Amino acid sequence: MAIYSAAAAITGRHASGAVLAAAAPGKAVNGTELGVLTFFFVAVAILGFFAARWRRSGVDRKHLHEWGLGGRSFGGWVTWFLLGGDLYTAYTFVAVPAALFGAGALSFFAVPYTILVWPLVFIFLPRLWSVSRKHGYVTPADFIKARHGSSSLSLAVAVTGIVATMPYIALQLVGIQACLDVIGIGGSGSTFEKDLPLFIAFAVLAAYTYTSGLRAPALIAFVKDTLIYLTIIVAIIYIPMRIPGGWNHIFDAAQTRLTTPNPKTGKPAGSILLAKGNSIPYATLAVGSAKALFMYPHAQIGVLATKSRNTVRRNLAALTAYSLMLGLIALLGYMAIAAHFTTASLNNNAQHAVPALFDWAFPSWFAGVAFSAVAIGALVPAAIMSIAAANLFTRNIWVDFIRPQASPQEQTQVSQLVSLLVKFGALAFVLGLDATSAINFQLLGGVLILQTFPAIVFGLYTRYFHRWALLLGWASGIVYGALVAWWQRSATQHHFGSQVAQIPWTHQKAYIACTALVVNLVVLVVTNLVLRAVHAPAGVDQTAPEDYEHVESQGEPVAAPVVA
């Protein structure tokens, strides 16, 4: 979390204790680590291209359902891996531990966040699946348009989804970059030389996403999860053994470091328990992030690609395994403290905490495996996110506003091209911004995407809310959230310095996404009453109540006619 990383940058510069661990970046290239990483990367690339032929139905080869939703054919196992690949990204492996490294307990909100996601999924995603399958919707904005009879509301949801996804993809690149830096490639030389490995990795990713669509990340997710579970289990058992005193010492060392006042500001960076006044930020970060997650197009795509209404529900218990893993990965941040890494020894980049810890603790060959896990763990979601953003663009901007007569083949081609553009847009993000900002923009993504919650989730249950009221509420939430986020200053940044801000008229801080959602809801309720009172035209609802309970029947065509 950027707020905390910024704090860590300051603490680190001054807390120059005995550096037991070698400062990773800037040293010579570690050939073994690079070799292992290259091996896995090539293997995964081959798998990615091969995926084009995997589970191909042969019926509608050119339809967007095939490329963009994997033929909507994914059962339980694939879904478990695909959703895991979706949800547990470089944010989990790099950003969350870095945040614990920098600020302690407050950053542990990622655990309640990933706990609360699953009850929310249980409640509303089966309804979204049913109505989308019944009517052949490829994106959530397709649903919005048909449900509320409003192209502008659908456009709002689509644009929000695309904008919020880009920095999230950028964050995946930051994760890969952190590994490459620690291996020793990058970090020196010209910009071009420094970023060349990242550039190659991304070009290959772009190529197999283009050819194989959603099948590529779904297949690669198997490799990714195997590597990650292996790495995490080894890390959780082996690293505490390398640190004298084990877990007791890890938490003690973290507490000592975090509570030491920063000589510059006189304030400690944090604590291993929540400080007074941090309960509300902790709760709102958890609930806000949980509600935001399944508003992201890449998370919904994993659900829409399943072949039965209850594939996801049946998987819920097993999916919580990812939450457990996330909690354990987060604690790697404290292990990095106990191993005497400081922000200064990490090249002033707390994002290096986990890769540097692996580099220090593991023999080179296993560090290479661990970096492969992190890097492939970043590539899979980056692919899914770019596909999701491309689907949104094609369906809800290209077809709705530019070429309504586009054939399914043309839609697939446009999606393929846009998936490339989105990725290179994200690459520009990474090259243009520093790592801290990228994470901060990702949190801003959460602020933005959460504003589509009323239109999508309320829309699944009721048409009580008028389309224009939903649009006005969305606009108010976006404007409020974006402005407040823009105004947040930190020691290192003039804007977007924190995603936790004061609630107006109080002294209490909260995650901006939640405050903005309250603004959104107030505007929604008030304008809705007015619009209903004046009998503003409500638009045509193309869905029927029973569509929301729709269960796939045998032999039903996967690609229902596109609703115009």
Added chain:
Amino acid sequence: MSTASDRPGSENRTQAPTGSRPILSPLRAVAAVCVIAPFVAMLWIPSYNKTNPKLLGFPFFYWYQLLWVVITAALMVIAVQAVKHDNAGRRGLGSDSGSPGDPGGPGGAGSAGSAGTGSGTDVR
């Protein structure tokens, strides 16, 4: 602000075929409790913002929240089963026919005793 806890209720209202049964059946109440419980537990922060008792060197704050991951897994299994049986009862049918050939997935992997999660029948 709509909290997650009022949504199971709204699902009940719209999940139509009421028939002779009341909208809020005991099984649905069980599912609602399972869904709401994690929110209550995780948002009641003062209940776990403390160091002791420690477990294997982990302060209470950390191991308690990780424990809730496992508890949530179990609650989700119960909720899915409750809704499934409730719907079966409502229609007087055994269950929906699921897509044959659906491998069922790793549904039971998160918790022992999650009987039926991988049965290949659709839970509604």
